[in-house]
Amino acid sequence: QVQLVESGGGVVQPGRSLRLSCAASGVTFSNCGMHWVRQAPGKGLEWVTVISYDGSDKYYADSVKGRFTISRDNSKNTLYLQMNSLRAEDTAVYYCAKDGPRPFIDYWGQGTLVTVSS
Amino acid sequence: QSALTQPASVSGSPGQSITISCTGTSSDVGGYNYVSWYQQHPGKAPKLIIYEVSNRPSGVSNRFSGSKSGNTASLTISGLQAEDEADYYCSSYTSSSTRVFGTGTKVTVL
Numbered sequence: 001q002v003q004l005v006e007s008g009g010g011v012v013q014p015g016r017s018l019r020l021s022c023a024a025s026g027v028t029f030s031n032c033g034m035h036w037v038r039q040a041p042g043k044g045l046e047w048v049t050v051i052s053y054d055g056s057d058k059y060y061a062d063s064v065k066g067r068f069t070i071s072r073d074n075s076k077n078t079l080y081l082q083m084n085s086l087r088a089e090d091t092a093v094y095y096c097a098k099d100g101p102r103p104f105i106d107y108w109g110q111g112t113l114v115t116v117s118s
Numbered sequence: 119q120s121a122l123t124q125p126a127s128v129s130g131s132p133g134q135s136i137t138i139s140c141t142g143t144s145s146d147v148g149g150y151n152y153v154s155w156y157q158q159h160p161g162k163a164p165k166l167i168i169y170e171v172s173n174r175p176s177g178v179s180n181r182f183s184g185s186k187s188g189n190t191a192s193l194t195i196s197g198l199q200a201e202d203e204a205d206y207y208c209s210s211y212t213s214s215s216t217r218v219f220g221t222g223t224k225v226t227v228l
Contacts, residue, residue, distance in 0.1 A: 035217070037219075044121070044205075044207065044219065044220070044221055044222035045156075045158075045164065045207050045209075045219040045222070046121075046219065047209070047216065047217040047218060047219055050215075050216070050217065057215070059214070059215050059216045060216075061119055061216065062119055095163060095164070100169060102152065102170065103150075103152045103211040103217070104152055104154040104166070104169045104170065104209070104211070105154065105156075105166065105209065105217070106166050106169065106175070107166075108163040108164050108165070109163065110163050111163060
């Protein structure tokens, strides 16, 4: 079955950087669009970014544009999120998620918590 | 990129039916049949329960159904059960090739 396992979360100071990873298994990773979605403590889901199956297309939410970069390594079945210039409002659980055969998310990882605090 | 609008909370008694609305614009909900719904229990990852407006993934109860009219999509849960108590989110593809989620609805089984 599809498994998405995030890693790399932790506590980081404002203005610093962090890179998240998501290891995929049970799926032909190189055929799938992939997303990062976040959820601040006690809040709703916020879509962050998506990357196409081959990495040629990337889209971002306005809240992270210019600070976050999504990338993928299809040879390693791994998705990444490079987060720079982190702010307190970036504190959230970050979920890796997979696109279905059409533009809807069908599987989610369990999430990794990022806390931005001095 | 404004969030889709959902009611903050909906409640019902066991066995009843409830409906959650999800209102967007012609650039998202109204423009595409790519509306999906997710169920999230506390401390858990979201789970897909409806895709492409009204389709259920394998293994999802047929008590869940979806529909759309104009810029508003709806999720109906019939025969409400205690296990349905959770948060529910709609999502849509947008004209900017991004995605947008709803504000979320807490369902309480009385």
